[in-house]
Every structure is written in C-alpha cells, then in structure tokens.
Amino acid sequence: MRRFSFLAGALALLLAPPVTAPLDVAAVDAVVARTLQAFDVPGIAVVVVKDGQVVVAKGYGVSSLATKAPVDANTLFEIGSCTKAFTAAALGLLVDEGKLRWDDKVTDYIPEFRMYDPYVTAEFTVRDLLCHRSGLDRGTANLTFSPDSTDFTVQDVIHSLRYFKPVSSFRSEYVYDNCLYLVAGEVVARIAGQPWTSFVETRLLRPLGMRRSAAGFARLPAPTNVSDAHGLVEGRVQVVARDRSPLTSAAGGLYS
Incomplete structure (x- = not known):
C-alpha cells in the first residue's frame, strides 16, 4: 500500500x-x-x-x-x-458532529478491543489509531488478513491484536501499520450505525x-x-489477482 x-x-x-x-x-x-x-x-x-x-x-x-x-x-x-486519509476524514466528520472526540478511548466504542499490554489498552485513543505509534512491529498485524484467501473478519483482527507483542514503547516511535486503520474503520461503523464503506461513499465521495x-x-x-x-x-512486474476482500477497505481499498 x-x-x-x-x-x-x-x-x-x-x-x-x-x-x-x-x-x-x-x-x-x-x-x-x-x-x-x-x-x-x-x-x-x-x-x-x-x-x-x-x-x-x-x-x-x-x-x-x-x-x-x-x-x-x-x-x-x-x-x-491514500484511502487512510478518507478514514481519518470520516472520523473527523464524526468529531465535528460531536459524536466522537479524538482523545476518546477506543474501548469506549469497541469494548472488546485489547492490546498486548493492559495499560496500552486502557490508554489507547482514537487519535492513536491513526498515528502509527502503537508499538506494533511493521507488518506484524498484516498476518491477520494475508493472504487474500483468508476468511478473517474485522472482529477476528480486533481479537488478534492482544497477542502481538510490541517492539517499541507505546507512543515512542513511528512504525507504519495497516491493522489499526481497520479498527478505525470499525469505530466509524459503530458510531455511524453503518459500514465504513457506505459512510465514506455517502458522506465523502458523493458530496465531493x-x-x-x-x-x-x-x-x-x-x-x-x-x-x-x-x-x-x-522479479518481473506482472498482472496479479485483484484483492477483492472487503476486510482491508479502511486501510487501502478505495478506488478512484
């Protein structure tokens, strides 16, 4: 991505x-x-x-x-x-509407959310979902949704996060991550009462x-x-199978 x-x-x-x-x-x-x-x-x-x-x-x-x-x-x-900007913007709309604050805890909206460290779980905010500073290793959480043939759901990804041991302290280091944007998309879905996909289309793509x-x-x-x-x-660029899984949409699935 x-x-x-x-x-x-x-x-x-x-x-x-x-x-x-x-x-x-x-x-x-x-x-x-x-x-x-x-x-x-x-x-x-x-x-x-x-x-x-x-x-x-x-x-x-x-x-x-x-x-x-x-x-x-x-x-x-x-x-x-580039889809991640739309996920952040979707959260921003909810903030503007007073339905969410950036420093709300993720567990306020997803009670089953757990990280490896209970302290991190308790302190993890919506803002943290977007900032790539969770302490997870780069690509570690991708194991929960690769390859495309897996049948994992967002709920499976959320459950798996508790088993990934961090490689750096919470909020101490930038390490790129896709998985937490899936969680961000789920926050959007739970607050808006509709899937991330339809929210982004009706509230961002169509008005624009x-x-x-x-x-x-x-x-x-x-x-x-x-x-x-x-x-x-x-070693050669070739046509490959298109990733059709909706699982990773909030991290990188938008077409434009």
Missing part, C-alpha cells in the same frame, strides 16, 4: 512548478516517463490543476500488461494507502462529486476502465 502513496507523493513533488511559471506540458510528459521507468509501473493517470482549472488530464502507459489497454484520464486505480469512486472494487458503479492489479512475480 505504501508504494502507491510514495509514488503519488513523489510525482506530485516533481510536477509542482513555481507559482508564476507557465505549465510546460512536454516537461510533464518527460517527468512521467522517468517516473514510469524509475518505479517500474505499467501506467499512470495525471491531472494538473492550476488556479482551480484542470490544465492537464491524461494517461500514460497501460492499465494492464496483459491486455495492453491504455491508461487515460478516466482510468480508475485502487489508491492503496466523486461519482465514479467507490470504497472497494465490488462497489464500483461501472467497473470498466479499471487498472489491473500488478505485482512483482519472479
């Missing part, structure tokens, strides 16, 4: 022109060509907005190494860990006019012109 986020951030930095400089579309093309090569990805869709106006909207490369279908400005991608975006592949209104999933197989 982080690969997409890093790629998007790097591309945004590379494309950012001085405020007063006119946009050189050929320069954008050159930057994207280098980015495709540097990150070894099949395709990218790029939009550049200046003064509220779209000045570039185009695709580069292909959306599938199998079909060779070209990427265009409307190609949809699974946006990976993101009509072709959805909180999961199966929820796309028109699942056409969607990039295939790709990954490294025996």
Whole structure:
C-alpha cells in the first residue's frame, strides 16, 4: 500500500512548478516517463490543476500488461494507502458532529478491543489509531488478513491484536501499520450505525462529486476502465489477482 502513496507523493513533488511559471506540458510528459521507468509501473493517470482549472488530464502507459489497454484520464486505480486519509476524514466528520472526540478511548466504542499490554489498552485513543505509534512491529498485524484467501473478519483482527507483542514503547516511535486503520474503520461503523464503506461513499465521495469512486472494487458503479492489479512475480512486474476482500477497505481499498 505504501508504494502507491510514495509514488503519488513523489510525482506530485516533481510536477509542482513555481507559482508564476507557465505549465510546460512536454516537461510533464518527460517527468512521467522517468517516473514510469524509475518505479517500474505499467501506467499512470495525471491531472494538473492550476488556479482551480484542470490544465492537464491524461494517461500514460497501460492499465494492464496483459491486455495492453491504455491508461487515460478516466482510468480508475485502487489508491492503496491514500484511502487512510478518507478514514481519518470520516472520523473527523464524526468529531465535528460531536459524536466522537479524538482523545476518546477506543474501548469506549469497541469494548472488546485489547492490546498486548493492559495499560496500552486502557490508554489507547482514537487519535492513536491513526498515528502509527502503537508499538506494533511493521507488518506484524498484516498476518491477520494475508493472504487474500483468508476468511478473517474485522472482529477476528480486533481479537488478534492482544497477542502481538510490541517492539517499541507505546507512543515512542513511528512504525507504519495497516491493522489499526481497520479498527478505525470499525469505530466509524459503530458510531455511524453503518459500514465504513457506505459512510465514506455517502458522506465523502458523493458530496465531493466523486461519482465514479467507490470504497472497494465490488462497489464500483461501472467497473470498466479499471487498472489491473500488478505485482512483482519472479522479479518481473506482472498482472496479479485483484484483492477483492472487503476486510482491508479502511486501510487501502478505495478506488478512484
């Protein structure tokens, strides 16, 4: 999930022109060509907005190494860990509505939530779910939902957290984590009385006019012109099976 986020951030930095400089579309093309090569990805869709106006909207490369279908400005991608911003925004809406406070304890909303250390369990806040400072090792909790063929539920993930011994003290170190964003999504669901998927779509995507975006592949209104999933197989980027599990939606399942 982080690969997409890093790629998007790097591309945004590379494309950012001085405020007063006119946009050189050929320069954008050159930057994207280098980015495709540097990150070894099949395709990218790029939009550049200046003064509220779209000045570039185009695709580069292909959306599938199998079909060779070209990427265009409307190609949809699974946006990976950029989804986490939507989960945080969903919690922010609930905070604004007075239904939640950032420093509320997670156990206020999920009484069965347990971490390895009882002290951490008692002190763990909604804010902590988003900050990657729980003390869990990077990727440890991913074992609860990998591979895609597992039938684990969010409740299974929440139950499993109590067995993962931390590798650093609580709130002392940044260590990236996906699992606690699943818990954050469950907090949204329990407060809102509806799944994270429908809350994000009705309260964020639709009001923003993101009509072709959805909180999961199966929820796309028109699942056409969607990039295939790709990954490294025996050292080469190839088309791989799409992750269709709704379990990880709040951490990285949004399509846009």
